[in-house]
Amino acid sequence: MKKNGMSARRRAYEILMRGAMYLAMGITCALVLFLIFYVLIKGGANITWELLSTTPSYLSGRIGILPDILNTLYIIAATLVIVLPLGVGAAIYLTEYAENKKVVGIIEYAAETLSGIPSIIYGLVGMLFFCQFWGMKTSLLAGALTLVIMNLPTIMRTTQESLKSVPQSYREGAFGLGAGKWRVIRTVVLPSSVDGIITGCILSLGRILGESAALLFTAGFAHALNGFFDGLTSAGATLTVALYVYAKEQGEFGVAFAIAAILMVLTLLINLTATLVGRYFKKRRDI
Numbered sequence: 505m506k507k508n509g510m511s512a513r514r515r516a517y518e519i520l521m522r523g524a525m526y527l528a529m530g531i532t533c534a535l536v537l538f539l540i541f542y543v544l545i546k547g548g549a550n551i552t553w554e555l556l557s558t559t560p561s562y563l564s565g566r567i568g569i570l571p572d573i574l575n576t577l578y579i580i581a582a583t584l585v586i587v588l589p590l591g592v593g594a595a596i597y598l599t600e601y602a603e604n605k606k607v608v609g610i611i612e613y614a615a616e617t618l619s620g621i622p623s624i625i626y627g628l629v630g631m632l633f634f635c636q637f638w639g640m641k642t643s644l645l646a647g648a649l650t651l652v653i654m655n656l657p658t659i660m661r662t663t664q665e666s667l668k669s670v671p672q673s674y675r676e677g678a679f680g681l682g683a684g685k686w687r688v689i690r691t692v693v694l695p696s697s698v699d700g701i702i703t704g705c706i707l708s709l710g711r712i713l714g715e716s717a718a719l720l721f722t723a724g725f726a727h728a729l730n731g732f733f734d735g736l737t738s739a740g741a742t743l744t745v746a747l748y749v750y751a752k753e754q755g756e757f758g759v760a761f762a763i764a765a766i767l768m769v770l771t772l773l774i775n776l777t778a779t780l781v782g783r784y785f786k787k788r789r790d791i
Contacts, residue, residue, distance in 0.1 A: 540768060540772075543765055544765050544768060544769075546761045547763070547764050547765025548762075548765050550758040550762040551765060554566075555567065556569065556570065558570055559727065559728075567750075567756065567759055569743070569746060569759070570729065571726075571727045571729045571730075571740065572741050572763075573743065574729065574730075575644060575735060575740035575741060575742050576713065576743045576744075578732055579712070579719075579723065582648035582736060583651045583652055583712050584708075584709065584712075586652045587656055587708070590652070591658075591659030591663060594660050595661075595663035596689060598664060599664050600685070600689055612661070615656075615657035615661055616657065618656075624717040624721075626654050627718035627720060630646060630647070631646075634649050634722060635721075640737075642739040643723065643737050643738055643740075644723050644735055644736045644739075646722040647718070647719045647723030650719075651715060651718065654711075654715070655711060658711070659704055659708050662700060662705075662707075662708075663697075663701050663704060666699070666700030666701050666704070667697050669697060669700065670692075670697050675688055678691070698785050699782045699785030702781050702782070703781060706778040707775075709774055710775065713744075713767065713770055713771065713774065714744060714767065714771065716744035716745055716747070716748055720748070723740055723742065724739030724745075725739070725745060725749055726739040726740050727740075727746070743766065743767055744767065747764060
């Protein structure tokens, strides 16, 4: 009787926990789907070709987000050009060349600490250091350098984990064939870990796209239309900053929802691209 009672109690406990797990999963999925469809439906109705292809004019009351789209592309390009070589290079050195494990541990701990700092603090430091101390003033370049500091730990740690996942036997086999250190890294280690590196880079791109707090202090609010090099040295609002300005400062909630829908679609595309690229390179590696 005791065994039957314990068995029935255990089954009831398992059923209860399974039901709680399904309930939590259902609530989470429902919230995510509600947020996505609400933003897309609410914002999709306000997306027009005029909104996407024109510049704002306060004299005529015209609203356009073309400068904000271009500023977003400029700051993404400038950030990735700087942060990718730094992050991947630092990860290669720490994983393949560094011999003092204590120093490596300290750097990894510092990188993890930096990745947890709120972005508003990065914005304040970027404003004081890049905008004022370096004399860049409020500009897209100052915002890009701030985003470089923010995303450097993410890319470095992601690349490190990808490099560590390469079996040591691959390196030993290449060394046994007479290859040098850099040749082993270039021809064996990096091709074997490229899927994780690219996935981390694309996910960092999503973080750059969605950042606003740090850019409020460093990139500014301007909606001016500039070329790439002129735009980097000038103040400019990205899509996330423009969303804040239109919603909070001007009360244009229709435009704000349109920008939110664009950002939502771009984020979904980035995540989908990261998944597909990771699978593609994983299949190539397994062949």
